[in-house]
Amino acid sequence: xxxxxxxxxxxxxxxxxxxxxxxxxxxxxxxxxxxxxxxxxxxxxxxxxxxxxxxxxxxxxxxxxxxxxxxxxxxxxxxxxxxxxxxxxxxxxxxxxxxxxxxxxxxxxxxxxxxxxxxxxxxxxxxxxxxxxxxxxxxxxxxxxxxxxxxxxxxxxxxxxxxxxxxxxxxxxxxxxxxxxxxxxxxxxxxxxxxxxxxxxxxxxxxxxxxxxxxxxxxxxxxxxxxxxxxxxxxxxxxxxxxxxxxxxxxxxxxxxxxxxxxxxxxxxxxxxxxxxxxxxxxxxxxxxxxxxxxxxxxxxxxxxxxxxxxxxxxxxxxxxxxxxxxxxxxxxxxxxxxxxxxxxxxxxxx
Ligand SMILES: O=C(O)CCC(=O)C(=O)O
Ligand SMILES: [Fe+2]
Numbered sequence: 628x629x630x631x632x633x634x635x636x637x638x639x640x641x642x643x644x645x646x647x648x649x650x651x652x653x654x655x656x657x658x659x660x661x662x663x664x665x666x667x668x669x670x671x672x673x674x675x676x677x678x679x680x681x682x683x684x685x686x687x688x689x690x691x692x693x694x695x696x697x698x699x700x701x702x703x704x705x706x707x708x709x710x711x712x713x714x715x716x717x718x719x720x721x722x723x724x725x726x727x728x729x730x731x732x733x734x735x736x737x738x739x740x741x742x743x744x745x746x747x748x749x750x751x752x753x754x755x756x757x758x759x760x761x762x763x764x765x766x767x768x769x770x771x772x773x774x775x776x777x778x779x780x781x782x783x784x785x786x787x788x789x790x791x792x793x794x795x796x797x798x799x800x801x802x803x804x805x806x807x808x809x810x811x812x813x814x815x816x817x818x819x820x821x822x823x824x825x826x827x828x829x830x831x832x833x834x835x836x837x838x839x840x841x842x843x844x845x846x847x848x849x850x851x852x853x854x855x856x857x858x859x860x861x862x863x864x865x866x867x868x869x870x871x872x873x874x875x876x877x878x879x880x881x882x883x884x885x886x887x888x889x890x891x892x893x894x895x896x897x898x899x900x901x902x903x904x905x906x907x908x909x910x911x912x913x914x915x916x917x918x919x920x921x922x923x924x925x926x927x928x929x930x931x932x933x934x935x936x937x938x939x940x941x942x943x944x945x946x947x948x949x950x951x952x953x954x955x956x957x958x959x960x961x962x963x964x965x966x967x968x969x970x971x972x973x974x975x976x977x978x
Contacts, residue, residue, distance in 0.1 A: 646769040648782045651749050653833045660840040663770070664778045668839050691719055691866065691876055697726035699801055713809040716887055716895075720902035721866050723882040724802075729794045734881050737791055737829075737857050737917040745782055745831040755784075763787035776960045780841040780908045784829040795855060795919050796825060802853060802885060803921070810895055810935065821852040821890045821923040821949075830916045832863065835908040843906030843914070848965050850956045851888030851920045858884060861914040867903040876904075889952070889967045890923060893944045896931035903965055925950030942972040951975055 652661070692715040698704035715722035744752065744766075755766040767783035803818040832843040843863060858864060864876040864884065876884055892901040908914070923929060930946030947970075955975050959966045 647749055648745075648752065648768055649780055650745055650782055650831065650833045652769075653836070658836050660780075660835065660837045663774075664780055664841045666777060666840055666842060666845065691715075691874065692722040693879065693882070694722050694724050695726050696724045696728070696801075699805065709805060709809045712805050716806065716809065716899040718869065719866070720887045720892075720900035721876070721884065721904070723876070723879055723884050725879065725882045727798055727883055729798055729883075731881055733791055733794050734857060736788075737827075738859055738915055741784055741786070741829050742831070742913075742915060744784065745829075773957060773960070777845065779844050779906075780832060780835050781843045781906075782831045782833070784831070786827050786829055788827075791827065792825065795827065798883070799825060799853075799855065799919070799921050802855070806853070806887075806891065806899075810898070812932065812934070816932070817852065817891070817894060820927065821894065821929060822921055823924050823927075824922050825919060826922075827917060827919040830906075830914075830918060832906065832908050832914040832916075834911050834913060836910065838908045838910050841908055843908050844904075846903050846905040848892075848901040848903050848967060849886060849888040849920065850890070850953055850966070851922045852890040853888055853921050854886045855919045855921070856884040856886070856916055857882075857918075858916040859914060861909070861912050863907045863909065863914050864916070865905050865907060873905070888920075888922070889956075890929050890949070892967060893929050893947065893971070894931055894935070896935045896944050897971070898935065901965070901967060923949045925953070944971050945974040947975065 649664075692711060694708065694711045694715065696708065699708055712722070752766045753768075755764055756768055757765045759765070762785065764787070765785040767785070770778050771781070771783060772778055799822065800818060803822050804814045807814050807816040807818070830843070835841050846867070856864070858876070858878050860878050860880070862875055862878050865873045866876060866886075868874050886904065887899050887901050889901045891899055906914075906916075925948075927949045928946050929949055929952070931944050936943040952970075952975065955970070956966045959969070
């Protein structure tokens with residue numbers, strides 16, 4: 628059996644030979660999903676049928692909450708918003724926020740500015756290909772994930788634009804304050820521990836000739852603290868609800884989809900869940916999303932604070948060094964199981 632280090636070395640070698648983009652594969656006229664992207668069709672069975680944000684769905688229990696963030700700083704609004712966030716985090720681990728204060732022009736910029744980039748000739752795009760993980764504008768080519776994993780049907784662009792960074796950063800601070808307060812923690816607790824880093828990616832999901840055999844993202848939970856996602860009107864993001872059903876996250880113009888990541892589940896000692904989600908693709912339309920990941924430094928030790936540990940309720944979550952957690956998460960692979968379930972009370976395998 629290969630060790631984690633051998634696997635990583637082999638993956639790094641394979642990633643030295645970029646294979647172009649998914650958009651170019653599609654443009655070349657392929658009629659089938661190539662093996663490196665191909666999932667078994669049975670994984671796609673139980674395909675989402677429910678619209679989790681349907682306005683006219685009168686069963687409140689079955690909808691992803693939409694939270695109006697307007698007036699978060701007002702004493703008369705804050706308790707209600709905190710209550711809604713607590714409930715959404717306990718029941719779903721996913722919610723959408725509207726009236727969040729980020730200017731519409733910036734939101735449009737996040738989604739639309741780089742559409743043309745994804746459609747440019749590959750030679751032009753490759754000028755922005757880089758192996759430097761800290762490059763501020765970086766085009767991702769196939770393979771996007773370590774090559775031993777099934778590849779996602781998408782192209783990606785890491786983007787660090789100062790105006791966008793700052794606007795999302797303000798919102799991030801408010802959200803982490805709200806999440807801390809909703810758990811009864813000091814307002815800055817989560818930001819101080821796990822909010823240091825912020826990275827944004829544009830995702831471009833080209834049409835797929837056999838959408839039942841590929842995913843834009845296979846089922847996974849994010850290893851982050853939280854993820855803030857903007858999506859266009861097409862739809863394709865689905866979350867697994869507490870009954871195990873896949874539900875669509877209905878696009879709402881200018882809303883951010885917020886999903887709680889594994890680090891938040893760890894801090895909350897399992898009270899809040901980092902929920903599995905996936906991205907389906909379709910045969911005729913490009914979909915674009917813009918994701919901002921918030922996460923701690925690699926050396927941060929993340930664990931539940933004492934006030935959230937109640938030994939009578941069972942084994943508490945272990946502490947993890949984030950860098951170690953992330954390395955194991957990547958090696959485990961995005962394959963339809965929550966990595967966190969394997970380690971939350973036992974720790975990482977080599978600890
Ligand atoms: O594009 C989306 O809707 C979600 C992407 C996602 O889940 C991720 O980047 O972690
Ligand atoms: Fe995700």
